[in-house]
Amino acid sequence: MSDDDVNKTEQSPPPAEPEVRERRWHLPLVWIVPLVAVIVGLSMMVRAWQQSGPVIEITFETAEGLKPNQTPVQYRNVVIGNVTGVSLGEARQQVVATVELSKEADAFTREDTRFWVVRPRIGATGISGLGTLFSGDFIAADPGNSSGHAERFEGLESPPPITYGEPGKRFQLQAEDLGSLTIGSPVYYRSVQVGQVVSYQLDKQGNGVNVEVFVSEPHDRFVSGNTRFWNTSGLDLDLGVDGVQVHMQSLVSLVTGGIAFGTPLVNSLDTMGAEEDSRFRLFDDRGTALAPEKGEPERIRMRFAQSLRGLEEGAPVDFQGKNIGEVSRITLDYDESDQTFPVVVDAIMYPKLMGRAYDKFQQSQQSQESQNNGPKPSQSAIRELFETLVGRGLRAEARTANLLTGKLFIALEFYPDADKTNIRRHAQTMVIPTRTTSLDRIQAQLTTLVDRISKIPIESISANLDGSLRDIRQTLTQMNDDVLPASLATLEGIDKLTLAMGEALGSAAEALGEDSPQREQLQQALTEVERMSRSVRSLSDYFRRHPEALIRGRQERQNRDDLRP
Amino acid sequence: MTPPFADELNLRLCHRCKYACSLDRDRHRCSRCNALLHRRKPDAIARTWALLLAAFVFYVPANVLPILRTTALQHDSTTTILGSVVDLWQDGAWDIAVIIFVASVVVPVAKFLILAFLLVTVQRRSRGSCRERTQLYRGLELIGYWSMLDVFVVGLLAALVQFGVLGDIEPRLGILFFGLVVVLTMMATLTFDSRLIWDAVKDER
Known part of the structure; x- marks a missing residue:
């Protein structure tokens, strides 16, 4: 290209000058090409360097689904980085995923940022991550709030149920048993899901499980200091004395367990929202959770002389129909004196469950105490109460609560006609006298009835009956032979008489027939009589008005107006 | 003689x-x-060097940058040339892997090496094996455009696989650089003058 400027004349005679003119210094234009290439390459490198964000390392249990350069890191479905390498950890216990975050993802290097792999999983709240079936797994991130930054992170094995910044409150529940609860199990309030289980761990002593739940705003204000939590895990099939009761919160809780909470209506003074991280007890079921406060327990013992099949531990103890306790133990005793096996039933009674009756009694007791100047412990007060009650005929009785299931319960009822006995005391327990069940008594009466029936001399009775029947038959034959012919003759006589009477009646009917002359005459006579009576009446009327007419005779037109009615 | x-x-x-x-x-x-x-072709050596260097510079991003983006059912993946070769090999399609490897790695690298070798020998005025070097150059001209195979494959795929949500293939920047590499090496081959190989023989005479 350097020798473009040769003379342009065509077919001109060749000049004698040099063959080719060359510039002394020349840089071929072609060098622009590699120069451009280098510039482009450099600019790309610079851009890549400018765009490259922080590089972090995340450790996971397994590298399942993590592929270098393919697995993205996402936050709210926005790609904020990429896995650039996956390698084994130092002790081969973990895998380390090297992640290159984009430049603007600086917030994701905060110390408390959480990372987890999103895979399709069937979790507590249903099936999640189905999209990754097609798109492949990805790492999800939840930026933290901490001010410090880190380069190494521990990846979570499962997605955190609650992401940072979600408004709500966490509460600590103490449960005896975790049941089927898992992280992510729903928390219900009036069957509306308002939160979920965030974490759980065993007590330090191993005596229970601490379950942390999260209740999201604005439902967290329904949790007050008085709120009770209970486990609604699975299907609560309660075959109690009240029959079969099935409690189920939802299908989700059937699979993954669940927690519900509610506030009992009584004493709900503390309606303010509970503090964050407040501690609550996690009850086993709704019934115990919402039951009113029981107060001090009192042990009672009862000895029954009958079989108590159907009585179970936990069966209720009723006082006048009100449940005030439950059976705690059923044991068999042996009575040497009469060689029987009485059943000893231990029960725990909560006098406070008697409600107002208990309060009133305590008040009266206190007033008595103030008079006696000697305060007594409340336990002995209860004992005193029961002493008086037993004195008035309080008896324990095992009754059938449900004929279908045959379950029994203990009823404390008054029987004023019962024999006088005193309450006995065993160290800590009161022994309450018992009474045989009404059903058992009916059974006994039925037995005696059947006994009596079996004593009736049915055979002799039937023999006597047989003889009587024979006599009756004889009498009947006699009647056939003698009485019947005679009565037949009598009947014939009667027949004839009837015929004669019929004739007489026929002639009488003839005489009174419709067109008979006798009847016509009678009618005329009657008409005559009617007319006569009418004139007599008018005459009598006239005389009443004009009695003087009897003497003076009738005066015409004198007082015509008087005649008018 | x-x-x-x-x-x-x-x-x-x-x-x-x-x-x-x-x-x-x-x-x-x-x-x-x-x-x-x-x-002779004007400035043959300098131009060839320039184009060759430019091609070499572009060869780096052509290999580092992805050439393809495959979207299949939201599964996004980008492929580099070597990555695709490795993937194909691992998937058992070793024949295709070999073809792509030869077309996109062996041939360009061979071109770089041969051209550089020819240029160096010409500049050093080496006299040995001129015939073989010329044959090398002829071979270079012959295989030059076969490197475009990759570009064609990507172009075809990108044009054919457009199934929206189900699958999508898009060319990426890498293939552009790769195409530039091929074009530049071909140009470098063209600007080189094979007669220069024999000039040393003439000088000796």
């Missing part, structure tokens, strides 16, 4: 119409097509 050179016979080949012009008649222009006459 080698045959005489064109110079010695006062002849010059027209680059355009390959007419052997006699310098006695016209010293500057082809007497047949009126193109400018050069003894």
Whole structure:
């Protein structure tokens, strides 16, 4: 290209000058090409360097689904980085995923940022991550709030149920048993899901499980200091004395367990929202959770002389129909004196469950105490109460609560006609006298009835009956032979008489027939009589008005107006 | 005894119409097509070097950057040339892997090496194995455009696989650089003058 400027004349005679003119210094234009290439390459490198964000390392249990350069890191479905390498950890216990975050993802290097792999999983709240079936797994991130930054992170094995910044409150529940609860199990309030289980761990002593739940705003204000939590895990099939009761919160809780909470209506003074991280007890079921406060327990013992099949531990103890306790133990005793096996039933009674009756009694007791100047412990007060009650005929009785299931319960009822006995005391327990069940008594009466029936001399009775029947038959034959012919003759006589009477009646009917002359005459006579009576009446009327007419005779037109009615 | 050179016979080949012009008649222009006459391709060595270097520079991003983005059911993946070769090999399609490897790695690298070797030998005026070097150059011309295979494959795939949500293939920046590499190496091959190989022999004489 350097020798473009040769003379342009065509077919001109060749000049004698040099063959080719060359510039002394020349840089071929072609060098622009590699120069451009280098510039482009450099600019790309610079851009890549400018765009490259922080590089972090995340450790996971397994590298399942993590592929270098393919697995993205996402936050709210926005790609904020990429896995650039996956390698084994130092002790081969973990895998380390090297992640290159984009430049603007600086917030994701905060110390408390959480990372987890999103895979399709069937979790507590249903099936999640189905999209990754097609798109492949990805790492999800939840930026933290901490001010410090880190380069190494521990990846979570499962997605955190609650992401940072979600408004709500966490509460600590103490449960005896975790049941089927898992992280992510729903928390219900009036069957509306308002939160979920965030974490759980065993007590330090191993005596229970601490379950942390999260209740999201604005439902967290329904949790007050008085709120009770209970486990609604699975299907609560309660075959109690009240029959079969099935409690189920939802299908989700059937699979993954669940927690519900509610506030009992009584004493709900503390309606303010509970503090964050407040501690609550996690009850086993709704019934115990919402039951009113029981107060001090009192042990009672009862000895029954009958079989108590159907009585179970936990069966209720009723006082006048009100449940005030439950059976705690059923044991068999042996009575040497009469060689029987009485059943000893231990029960725990909560006098406070008697409600107002208990309060009133305590008040009266206190007033008595103030008079006696000697305060007594409340336990002995209860004992005193029961002493008086037993004195008035309080008896324990095992009754059938449900004929279908045959379950029994203990009823404390008054029987004023019962024999006088005193309450006995065993160290800590009161022994309450018992009474045989009404059903058992009916059974006994039925037995005696059947006994009596079996004593009736049915055979002799039937023999006597047989003889009587024979006599009756004889009498009947006699009647056939003698009485019947005679009565037949009598009947014939009667027949004839009837015929004669019929004739007489026929002639009488003839005489009174419709067109008979006798009847016509009678009618005329009657008409005559009617007319006569009418004139007599008018005459009598006239005389009443004009009695003087009897003497003076009738005066015409004198007082015509008087005649008018 | 080698045959005489064109110079010695006062002849010059027209680059355009390959007419052997006699310098006695016209010293500057082809007497047949009126193109400018050069003894050798002008600045052949410098131009070839320049183009070769440019191609080499572009060869780096062509290999580092992805050439393809495959979207299949939201599964996004980008592939580099070597990555695709490895993937194909691992998937058992070793034949295709070999083809792609040869077309996109062996051939360009071979071109770089051969051209560089020819340039160096020419500049050093080596006299040995001129025939073989010329054969190498002929081979270079022959295989040059086969490197475009990759570009064609990507172009075809991107044009054919457009199933929206189900699957999508898009070309990525890498393939552009790769295409540039191929074009630049071909240009470098063209600007190189194979007669330079023999010039050393003439000088010796």
